[in-house]
Amino acid sequence: MNEHEFQNKVRGALLGTAIGDALGFIAERLSCAQIKRSFGKVTRFYVIGKHGFVSDDTEQSALVAYSLAKNPCDSNGCLEDFRRSLLFWYLSLPFGIGRATIQACTRIAIGMKESGVNSAGNGAAMRAALIGAFFYDYSCRVQAAAYIADQ
Numbered sequence: 047m048n049e050h051e052f053q054n055k056v057r058g059a060l061l062g063t064a065i066g067d068a069l070g071f072i073a074e075r076l077s078c079a080q081i082k083r084s085f086g087k088v089t090r091f092y093v094i095g096k097h098g099f100v101s102d103d104t105e106q107s108a109l110v111a112y113s114l115a116k117n118p119c120d121s122n123g124c125l126e127d128f129r130r131s132l133l134f135w136y137l138s139l140p141f142g143i144g145r146a147t148i149q150a151c152t153r154i155a156i157g158m159k160e161s162g163v164n165s166a167g168n169g170a171a172m173r174a175a176l177i178g179a180f181f182y183d184y185s186c187r188v189q190a191a192a193y194i195a196d197q
Contacts, residue, residue, distance in 0.1 A: 052183070056111060059179035063107045063172050065091070067100040071142070074101065101142045103172040109135060110173050114180050129154050129161065144169070 068091040073081045081088065091098035109131045117124035136143070136151035146165035153161040 055179040055182055056176065059176040060104075060107060060111060063175055064100050064104045067104040067172065068098040071099050071101055099142055102140065102144050102147045103167070103169045105135060105140060105142075106132065106147070106169060107173050107176050111176055111180070114177070118180075 069088060072090075072093050073085065073088050076084065093099055109128055112131060113124045113128040116127055133151055133154045136147070136155075144165075144167055146163050146167055146169070149163045150161045153163070
C-alpha cells in the first residue's frame with residue numbers, strides 16, 4: 047500500500063467515526079422506543095439549527111491518530127503521548143465529555159498509571175476502526191495499539 051492509500055484509509059476511518067458519532071449524538075442514552083418516538087428515524091446530523099456535534103469519542107479518536115502518527119512503533123511512547131494529549135484536551139473543558147472520560151482523565155491527572163474505568167460506553171470500539179486502518183498493512187504492534195484504545 048502506498049502512502050496516499052494509507053492516508054486515505056486513516057482519514058476515512060476518522061471521517062466515518064465522526065459522521066457516525068454526529069448522527070448518533072442526538073440520540074445518545076435514549077432507548078429504541080424513545081428514539082422512535084422523538085425522531086422516527088435519525089436522519090440528520092445537527093442538534094441546534096444547522097450545527098452538529100460529536101462526542102468525546104471522536105475527539106479521542108483524533109488524539110489516538112495523533113499519538114500513533116508520532117509513535118508508530120513505540121507502544122509505550124504512543125500510550126504516554128495519548129495520555130498527555132487526553133489530559134490537556136480534558137483541561138480545555140470540552141463539550142460532550144462523558145462520565146467515564148471524566149473519571150479516566152481525573153485518574154491521569156492524579157498520576158495513576160491505570161486510567162481505564164468500567165464503562166457502558168463504546169469509546170474503545172469507536173477508536174478500533176482508526177487503529178485497524180492504521181495497522182491494516184503495517185508490521186508494528188497491533189496488540190499494543192488495542193491496549194491504547196481501551197485506555
